Amino acid sequence: MGSSAALPNHLSGFGRPVPDDENSIEYLLDVIKEYDESTVGIDPLVLYHRDGIQPDQVAQTPIHKIPKNLRTPHTSYMKNPLSKYTISL
16 A cells, blocks of 8 residues: 555556546546456466466456446357257368
């Protein structure tokens, strides 16, 4: 934990510098939300804050999760098909 004055330097070290026209605390909240809603989750933020581990390039640019209502029933994350009937090709 630190002061809000140190936040721009902290975020720059993470690879997410605060834009000149942004409030640093609001920007941090936006970054946290972006990671929370992404496929990588907030782990890169936690590891950087806790252990000083720099995120790799992939973690610096998180990819948003696909909303559950837009997922197709044939994606690999599902353990069982939606139907009890399957077709083997």
